[in-house]
Amino acid sequence: MGARSVIDFEPSDEQQLIVETLHQFAAREIRPRARACDESGALPHDVLHAAQALGLVTNALDAAAGGDGDGRAVTAALIAEELAWGDLAIGCAILSPQLLALPIADHGSQAQQARWLPAFQGERFVPGALAVLEPGFGADVFAPATRAQRDGEAWLLDGDKCLVPWIEGGEHVLVTASSEAGARGFVVARDAPGLSATPERNLGLAGLPTVALSLQRVRVPEADALACDDGRSVRRVLTRARVGLAAAAVGVARAAYEIARDYAKERHAFGAPIATKQAIAFRLADMAIEIDAARLLTWEAAWRLDQGDDAEREAALAQQQTRRVALEVADGAVQVLGGYGYIRDQLPEMQLRNARGFACFEGLALV
Amino acid sequence: MPICFELTRNTQLARDHFREIARTRMRPLARKYDDLEHALPTEWVSYAWENRGRAAQGTDLSAPADGFVQVCIQAEELCWGDAGLYLRTPTPGLGGSAVAAAGTEEQKRRFLTAFHGDGPPVWGAMAITEPGAGSDSAAIQTTASPDGDAYVLNGTKVFCTGGEGASQHAGGFVVVWATLDRAAGRAGIKAFVVPAGTPGMQLVGLENKLGIRASDTATLVFENCRVPRENLLGSAEVKPTGKRAAGDPGFKGALATFDASRPIVAAMAVGVGRAALECLMQELAAHGIAPRYTAPRAALSAIERDVMEMEAELQAARLLTWRAAAMMNRGRPNNLEASMAKAKAGRAVTRITQKAVELLGPAGYSKKLLVEKWMRDAKINDIFEGTQQINQLIVARRILDYSSAMLR
Numbered sequence: 001m002g003a004r005s006v007i008d009f010e011p012s013d014e015q016q017l018i019v020e021t022l023h024q025f026a027a028r029e030i031r032p033r034a035r036a037c038d039e040s041g042a043l044p045h046d047v048l049h050a051a052q053a054l055g056l057v058t059n060a061l062d063a064a065a066g067g068d069g070d071g072r073a074v075t076a077a078l079i080a081e082e083l084a085w086g087d088l089a090i091g092c093a094i095l096s097p098q099l100l101a102l103p104i105a106d107h108g109s110q111a112q113q114a115r116w117l118p119a120f121q122g123e124r125f126v127p128g129a130l131a132v133l134e135p136g137f138g139a140d141v142f143a144p145a146t147r148a149q150r151d152g153e154a155w156l157l158d159g160d161k162c163l164v165p166w167i168e169g170g171e172h173v174l175v176t177a178s179s180e181a182g183a184r185g186f187v188v189a190r191d192a193p194g195l196s197a198t199p200e201r202n203l204g205l206a207g208l209p210t211v212a213l214s215l216q217r218v219r220v221p222e223a224d225a226l227a228c229d230d231g232r233s234v235r236r237v238l239t240r241a242r243v244g245l246a247a248a249a250v251g252v253a254r255a256a257y258e259i260a261r262d263y264a265k266e267r268h269a270f271g272a273p274i275a276t277k278q279a280i281a282f283r284l285a286d287m288a289i290e291i292d293a294a295r296l297l298t299w300e301a302a303w304r305l306d307q308g309d310d311a312e313r314e315a316a317l318a319q320q321q322t323r324r325v326a327l328e329v330a331d332g333a334v335q336v337l338g339g340y341g342y343i344r345d346q347l348p349e350m351q352l353r354n355a356r357g358f359a360c361f362e363g364l365a366l367v
Numbered sequence: 368m369p370i371c372f373e374l375t376r377n378t379q380l381a382r383d384h385f386r387e388i389a390r391t392r393m394r395p396l397a398r399k400y401d402d403l404e405h406a407l408p409t410e411w412v413s414y415a416w417e418n419r420g421r422a423a424q425g426t427d428l429s430a431p432a433d434g435f436v437q438v439c440i441q442a443e444e445l446c447w448g449d450a451g452l453y454l455r456t457p458t459p460g461l462g463g464s465a466v467a468a469a470g471t472e473e474q475k476r477r478f479l480t481a482f483h484g485d486g487p488p489v490w491g492a493m494a495i496t497e498p499g500a501g502s503d504s505a506a507i508q509t510t511a512s513p514d515g516d517a518y519v520l521n522g523t524k525v526f527c528t529g530g531e532g533a534s535q536h537a538g539g540f541v542v543v544w545a546t547l548d549r550a551a552g553r554a555g556i557k558a559f560v561v562p563a564g565t566p567g568m569q570l571v572g573l574e575n576k577l578g579i580r581a582s583d584t585a586t587l588v589f590e591n592c593r594v595p596r597e598n599l600l601g602s603a604e605v606k607p608t609g610k611r612a613a614g615d616p617g618f619k620g621a622l623a624t625f626d627a628s629r630p631i632v633a634a635m636a637v638g639v640g641r642a643a644l645e646c647l648m649q650e651l652a653a654h655g656i657a658p659r660y661t662a663p664r665a666a667l668s669a670i671e672r673d674v675m676e677m678e679a680e681l682q683a684a685r686l687l688t689w690r691a692a693a694m695m696n697r698g699r700p701n702n703l704e705a706s707m708a709k710a711k712a713g714r715a716v717t718r719i720t721q722k723a724v725e726l727l728g729p730a731g732y733s734k735k736l737l738v739e740k741w742m743r744d745a746k747i748n749d750i751f752e753g754t755q756q757i758n759q760l761i762v763a764r765r766i767l768d769y770s771s772a773m774l775r
Contacts, residue, residue, distance in 0.1 A: 005369070005371040005373065005375075005431075006371065006375055006431050006432065006433050006434075006436075006696070007371055007372065007373065007374055007375070007378070007433045007436050007689060007693055008369070008370060008371050008693050008696075008697075009370060009686075009689070009690045009693055010370065010693075010697070011369070011370060012369045012370070015369075015370075074370055137665060138663050138665035138666055139663060140662065140663045140666070141663070142661050142662075235661070238661075261766060261767065264767075265767060275767050275769070275774075276769070276773055276774055278760070278763075278774075281759075281760075281763035281764075281767060281769075281774055282756075282759045282760075282763060284763060284766060284767070285710075285759045285760075285762035285763040285766065286759065288707070288762060288766050289687070289707045289710055289711050289762060290711075292687060292690075292704075292707060293683035293684070293686065293687050293707075293711055294683070296683065296686035296687065296690060297679065297682060297683055297686065299370055299372070300372050300682070300686065303370060303371070303372045304372070307373075312660050312661050313660045315660075316660035316661060316675065317660075317675060317678055317679040317682060318679075320675060320676065320679055321679045321680075321683060359664075
């Protein structure tokens with residue numbers, strides 16, 4: 001950074017404006033649809049299209065990639081927190097175009113950028129997808145078991161992926177696979193021969209359609225492979241994904257905490273709001289402290305990415321803390337609401353199911 | 368000013384400067400003065416006194432500064448060296464903060480000049496806690512009675528950090544909290560500057576403690592101890608909160624000094640925690656163990672997980688601390704954030720140091736290393752300048768928008 005910067009933890013005025021805009025969108029458009037989306041397993045597509053008008057992809061890309069945003073991971077983390085605060089499933093859906101757009105902008109050739117990026121910046125919402133998680137126990141996203149083998153001027157992909165967001169209307173999915181030169185990203189058409197998608201049912205994130213992908217000799221032209229750079233490109237994508245999910249986890253935690261806090265001030269027991277009891281008040285205080293701490297770790301990882309650092313350590317620590325905090329806070333919210341926290345009229349039970357997912361989510365949001 | 372996690376060049380220079388002092392001047396004395404408990408650490412005191420105010424080489428005074436964050440970094444570095452010695456450093460201490468915050472220009476001159484002079488080392492201290500009143504500082508029993516041109520103090524103060532230095536070495540002073548009118552509750556509580564050697568102020572003992580043994584934790588008895596009226600900080604008027612004249616800090620003002628001191632205590636905690644974590648990681652590295660940050664969770668050993676958790680907790684505490692300090696740079700109220708930092712740091716570092724002893728096994732438990740000492744030193748940070756529970760209470764009141772009457 002420039003010599004004039006001093007250490008500081010407040011978003012710029014411009015970032016603050018973005019946060020406020022997205023917060024209003026999340027409160028008005030996303031939150032009221034969260035429960036129905038989770039129950040029905042169907043995304044509110046009108047909300048996704050309304051979100052497209054916010055120009056998130058264009059704002060996420062800098063001028064070099066045809067956007068008009070600052071291209072900063074810190075800004076993206078602020079956005080992801082607000083959207084996930086509204087609802088994790090709908091928020092991830094709204095952010096899904098970036099799953100393709102950001103890696104293409106970072107690691108795609110000019111021709112690839114010109115070919116794929118405009119679709120995400122039009123009036124129509126075009127979802128993206130990233131396939132990094134694999135189903136085996138102890139699978140390592142940094143060293144995918146999915147293989148990419150040379151076949152003349154093309155590649156053949158073989159392997160299995162899971163928890164891949166699969167929203168109606170998408171045309172491509174970015175698949176990571178190991179080649180001889182290291183892990184690499186491939187842009188694969190959803191209808192490519194050899195690619196089959198099986199819908200999943202999971203503990204949470206029910207509103208976001210996800211699939212298990214099976215790839216059997218899926219042929220991908222060289223022109224559709226992103227830069228390999230000895231595997232560094234995929235490492236970068238995965239690190240940005242960890243920070244993106246960390247920000248989303250902070251958003252889920254904050255949403256659950258606020259519901260618990262407001263409930264505790266309303267709900268009376270023994271003649272007073274339960275928030276006036278230290279057992280409740282201290283638990284809420286701990287939630288607030290942990291959420292702020294987790295957010296600062298997330299911002300630090302994002303800021304390091306923006307400096308061009310690999311930020312792998314910071315991203316890992318942020319991921320580890322945010323997934324713990326999201327779970328503890330969501331669980332605490334269910335507890336504060338008691339029986340009301342357990343029933344599906346209220347959001348905390350869903351937030352608890354969603355929060356547990358951060359233990360395994362990878363590649364559902366990028367900064 | 369955008370979000371920025373990088374220290375200015377000046378702060379980096381200061382950090383390196385204090386890190387070197389901690390490494391060469393404090394660490395070699397750490398075990399000695401832990402063993403000697405109450406002895407004056409003369410090597411450290413003379414070095415610190417002779418070099419007070421010396422800035423790091425290359426500091427550019429015209430460059431932008433990290434301000435209060437730099438103060439926290441100094442505390443972290445020196446407590447990485449030794450927390451007990453840090454607390455024994457000849458400075459105006461918390462008493463000085465009270466004089467600086469609530470004193471008149473004349474009072475600042477009178478009480479703080481000795482700290483900039485050529486004389487022998489001097490100390491300042493703050494005496495609030497009493498045998499029957501700790502966190503509940505409004506319940507203090509020490510009285511101050513007007514008598515002619517003086518106030519007469521009577522009562523007992525305990526757990527006074529730096530109390531020996533401040534009460535026994537000419538030029539120093541103790542800021543004593545006492546009530547002018549018990550019936551008025553907290554509105555009656557005022558702060559009085561009692562210079563070292565004032566008749567009636569008696570050092571009756573030093574505590575034997577779990578840790579920070581180099582720090583003099585004093586019991587002071589005040590028996591008809593007369594101080595001039597000009598030694599009262601703030602106004603003598605006893606008025607309920609809210610009806611006080613502008614500029615009179617009163618009880619709330621005295622509490623506000625905690626908003627400045629709590630981030631420093633949090634930073635101290637981070638310094639001790641970092642010492643233990645670094646030592647642990649060096650020992651592990653010697654055995655070929657280093658955390659693999661990008662490995663799948665299932666592939667990590669329990670030790671790797673523990674270490675990563677400790678690293679994250681330490682950095683989380685540090686960032687909350689720096690945020691509370693950066694807010695002071697901006698002139699923002701930071702009562703909530705200061706307590707968040709203090710609560711998190713006290714808790715995190717207690718856990719980190721205890722875990723370090725555990726993971727190192729007999730080596731961690733042995734006095735051959737300093738890790739067992741850091742575990743003992745760390746714990747005080749979860750107690751003094753507001754216990755974990757008091758800080759939770761403050762955070763809870765803030766986030767719930769409850770008064771102290773609504774959340775007791």
